[in-house]
Amino acid sequence: MTTTTSSSRHAGATASSPRATARAGGLHPLGVFVLLAGAFLPIMDFFITNVALPSIDASLRASASSMELVIAGYGVAYAALLVLGGRLGDRYGRRRVFLGALMGFVLASLACGTAPTVGALIGARIVQGATAALLVPQVLATFHHVLDGERKARAVALYGATSGIAAVVGQLVGGLLVGADIAGTTWRPVFWVNVPIGVMVLLVAARIVPDTRSHHPVGIDLPGTVLFAATLTALLVPLTEGHSLGWPWWTWLLIAVAVVLGAVTHVVETRAERRGEVPLLPPSLLRLPSMSRGLVMVFAFSVGFGAFMFVFALTVQNGLHADALHGGLAILPMALLFFAGSLLAPRVITRFGRAALTAGAVVQLAGLAALVTVLSVAWPQVGLWDMAGPLALVGAGQSMLFAGLFRSVLADVPTHLGGVGGGVLITLQQSGLALGVATLGTLYLSLAPHGVSQAFAGVEYVQMVIVALLAVGCAALPRFSRAASAAPLAVDA
Template structure:
């Protein structure tokens, strides 16, 4: 997405104070988005019990957010370029806050899903403006420090989200059970809106690309035709209409590609810059992003269900169990970018995929060996290994993927990478029906052997994760051996920090 900025503002006196307060607002918005995503998974079993949500509804609570977020990211960025980043950011933040309240008061599972979709759509308006506002607010020599702060926010959101979700759920504040995980956004959002109106300066792109609403409709329609029957099919006995719908999605995607080519010839502002896929390393990198998102989408959903429903752990116990994973991600991410990637290039990412796969295999063995008597401390080793592997991948992946992309297309490439991350996550959540629930022995659950049944289904799902990681590793061989240093165009259109895959949008 385009993040071309206006001229650098003066950094003196009141203007200097205003820009740092503006930074606080946009960083708070980023934190809200990250925490709200990671906070949800840990509350899933409580949501299921409280409002009678089916397993497919639980998938849609996260999948609906991810799909709406991914579908609107590029368009959200262009709306900011055209109509003003401040205006669109505040609109998105208002919608996100209201959608959070709707999630918090939802008494019907379908209303909760609809509210989560609205949350994802409004986040797609809010999030793309964040770095564009930073770029327009801070001079070039200060942006490195600011982007470093965003890296810290990503890490903090990944670590604090599950724990905060566990605490808010377990404390049962005012008898609201899981609902405070959403309602907490109301005071934060109101304060952010008041400060944002006062301190964020307006900016637009001098030559913004036009909107491609037809492209958005075709892409979203194709994804819904694929994901809806994939998610609902199991509960409906895998009906014929579902198979036909999934097959028909291929035709819609073909129509999308054809229209994007037409849009390129017509006005040069397609939703997706198809010429990027002529760059072999970029095409392979998009494959890596999607496959990696699928692996993460499957893992984080089945992991939560395994711990809380299968093993009967409390939300707090499950949340604390994930700390070694989050620490592994944060530590490895910092080391990979600063020390390892400049020296070893794509081998670092490949080592990360191998480490994640090794952690998955170790987790499968431990789950079977210890059975329902497994303890959190026994999970620490595989989770740490998986976290280290993920950290070696997520931090340097974007820069590696766009290394050979022409400089004038670096902004479009970054926007597409962020979109495909979320799409992969949504597809992974849809595949949970096949990877996990199809293997779940519901008779055993009804007979009081939920621990054994969920353990078997968890191991089945983890084999899926291992297989997808093998695909990730294979695709990584097509990435550039070394990521080229960021050129001038990269500075003009910096990539957004990757959302933690743990977010499981």
């Protein structure tokens, strides 16, 4: 990647047209938000389907494991190909890959919305996840390439906020669309909504997103990509299908194979780096203080977050018998506080450092405990207002913890490895989301026949343990530097 400063890159850009700015390699002020919009859709789409699951079940006669695969299949394809997407952008041009992937995502969304069977829907979701994996890495890589200093820090912080907000807004929008039942199409508009928005982003991005690429692109690492994808698949398929099938012998065999594949992946990646290559998951990059500590926490946070969004949607609709509209509205307090917290998080973290992340974890833990108490005591006479306060606490705490973890993980990553580091971060995030649905989602489905409120409480007890560990683990993160107000990504070891 180039080392040109942003001031020289943007000289005279304000007087030029958006297309001229893009040709010059700069980023038009609107370009940050266009790129964020491109990242918003794939992240939202992981969660927008949660509220639609009961309608999909009724329409396509889907089994419980099939519903999990509708979510997890997208997540596996997304996680397995993210780093590859970043490498392709570095080599062939991030603007070209961004536009091509966005077009593919729009077409896959159209296919999801017209799927005649649950098998076709799962297949289209896998394609949708694959195109999302090519799309999203271009956003962070472009920020690292064309922005510097405070502008880059602000853009990365906005990306972190966008990721969390998209997750919460996804379920809200999903509930609104399914509840509207446009022309009797029930759940299908949750996928079709991507089409007009995606086309608009595509047209604007073609004009103002700069055409950047690495001057020294790293290799594709096909062996690492295949092994990592195989490891994820071998792990998540039995975890999602095992419960409904009674855990036949092949599910345990696949789990054992996943462990072996994970070990082989580590050996192959280590040897590739020793040969001077840049593997899919570079061991040396993973040993950086911010990466080694922060990625574990991002993964754990994502496991709990993905599971929560999945089981909460099913609890409200299947347990409390709310329609999809009210199921989506139920998450609104969490969405509002997450949004407000995301706006305040950069300033609060700059002032209080790691203590802000610990406080966020404690607030989230209090919200989860209050939510479980409300559902356990008042079940089944639980209204939306009864859950509003606890959900607001959950959203406020998550926003601080989420923003801080994203900021910490990328702090030590060199600029020339920005695309690789961003890809590794999102890979672990998406892997955690998919694993959360596959593991804690399966736990919920196995407990639900004995009582929905008890099933929800069982899953949330596990998540509360995760959040408590995160609260303690924040002290192990690199200390945020006093210079963070000027360069919020800087940390001390």
